Amino acid sequence: MRCDPHALIDLGALRHNLGVARKAAPSSRILAVIKANAYGHGLPRVAQALHQADALGVARVSEGVRLRSQGIRQPIVVLEGCCGREELEAAAAQELQICIHAPEQLQLLQQTPLPRPVACWLKVDSGMHRLGYPPAEAAEAFRQLRECRNVQGLRLMTHLANADDRADPATDAQLDRFLPLLSGLKVEASIANSAGLLGWPQAQRDWVRPGLMLYGASPFLNSRADELGLRPVMTLRSRLIAVRRFAAGEPIGYGATWHCPEEMPIGVVAIGYGDGYPRHARPGAPVLLNGRRAPLVGRVSMDMITIDLRRHPEAAVGDEVTLWGEGLPAEEVAEHADTIPYQLFCGVTTRVELRERE
Ligand SMILES: *Cc1c(COP(=O)(O)O)cnc(C)c1O
Numbered sequence: 001m002r003c004d005p006h007a008l009i010d011l012g013a014l015r016h017n018l019g020v021a022r023k024a025a026p027s028s029r030i031l032a033v034i035k036a037n038a039y040g041h042g043l044p045r046v047a048q049a050l051h052q053a054d055a056l057g058v059a060r061v062s063e064g065v066r067l068r069s070q071g072i073r074q075p076i077v078v079l080e081g082c083c084g085r086e087e088l089e090a091a092a093a094q095e096l097q098i099c100i101h102a103p104e105q106l107q108l109l110q111q112t113p114l115p116r117p118v119a120c121w122l123k124v125d126s127g128m129h130r131l132g133y134p135p136a137e138a139a140e141a142f143r144q145l146r147e148c149r150n151v152q153g154l155r156l157m158t159h160l161a162n163a164d165d166r167a168d169p170a171t172d173a174q175l176d177r178f179l180p181l182l183s184g185l186k187v188e189a190s191i192a193n194s195a196g197l198l199g200w201p202q203a204q205r206d207w208v209r210p211g212l213m214l215y216g217a218s219p220f221l222n223s224r225a226d227e228l229g230l231r232p233v234m235t236l237r238s239r240l241i242a243v244r245r246f247a248a249g250e251p252i253g254y255g256a257t258w259h260c261p262e263e264m265p266i267g268v269v270a271i272g273y274g275d276g277y278p279r280h281a282r283p284g285a286p287v288l289l290n291g292r293r294a295p296l297v298g299r300v301s302m303d304m305i306t307i308d309l310r311r312h313p314e315a316a317v318g319d320e321v322t323l324w325g326e327g328l329p330a331e332e333v334a335e336h337a338d339t340i341p342y343q344l345f346c347g348v349t350t351r352v353e354l355r356e357r358e
Pocket of ligand 1: 033035079159192193194195209210211212213219
């Protein structure tokens with residue numbers, strides 16, 4: 001038996017979740033977002049399993065170049081676009097589609113001789129105020145892109161800042177700023193990430209850009225994936241490597257921040273922040289031990305965590321422990337660590353082996 005943590009990757013669940021996205025947005029094409037090593041789930045396997053997606057989305061040119069070197073032939077969209085000539089040339093050479101979000105990028109495109117034209121997405125800032133042209137400047141940028149001989153294929157994109165909260169009026173305000181641009185320009189457009197796709201049908205348009213939902217976590221606050229018909233793709237597992245007993249009042253772990261309220265058994269699990277388990281997880285964060293929950297106690301160490309075994313008298317060294325995934329929603333663990341499932345998934349470190357589920 002090995003006691004290294006591993007993450008089981010269920011590609012059947014991934015394909016199922018892509019189907020959920022298709023069903024929810026039946027008239028849109030799907031740009032499946034696989035940036036950050038497919039949200040920590042591992043490339044190129046995830047990209048290959050998503051061969052039915054209409055395109056793939058990455059944040060950076062280097063990610064797109066790597067996908068091409070791994071033999072991925074689908075359309076790839078670089079969501080941040082290029083930050084210099086070298087990246088632009090690489091994007092053109094590898095047939096990556098690029099976003100144009102600022103005048104510097106537009107000028108670079110106009111001034112760089114390229115072996116072949118590139119497909120572009122003009123990014124409009126409809127209110128998130130991260131990347132994109134202000135709506136009032138979008139029509140002029142669009143005109144210049146259409147005239148640029150390095151451009152072949154031009155689409156429009158914006159990104160939603162508050163779609164995770166279905167009650168927040170900011171999303172409608174963003175739509176009100178973006179949609180009028182489309183009536184003037186005859187062009188394909190994309191607005192929705194996972195939350196936009198599932199929560200705002202009017203945001204679906206020609207292309208949707210789901211990320212998180214494909215990996216089987218809910219993009220909404222206070223909601224769980226199973227309510228949306230999604231199945232978890234990553235199940236993070238490790239094992240119990242010690243079972244100890246301590247007297248009432250004894251401290252557990254670094255800083256002695258937690259004390260046994262009574263004489264009790266404590267389990268030590270081989271996983272820690274060095275593997276990507278969040279250090280800020282609070283006592284009470286659940287793990288699954290032999291199919292039942294046990295709460296975290298004490299601080300998270302680099303390689304280990306400690307858990308309360310009072311309700312697990314049968315627990316023994318070698319027992320399997322699930323940190324999140326099947327049977328234990330990552331959303332719930334994230335709440336106990338003041339973070340979001342996105343960060344849990346992306347944070348899994350390279351020392352955790354990703355294993356494809358049979
Ligand atoms: C990451 C990203 C997405 C995917 O967002 P999810 O919330 O994971 O669905 C979509 N569009 C852009 C521009 C992104 O950066």
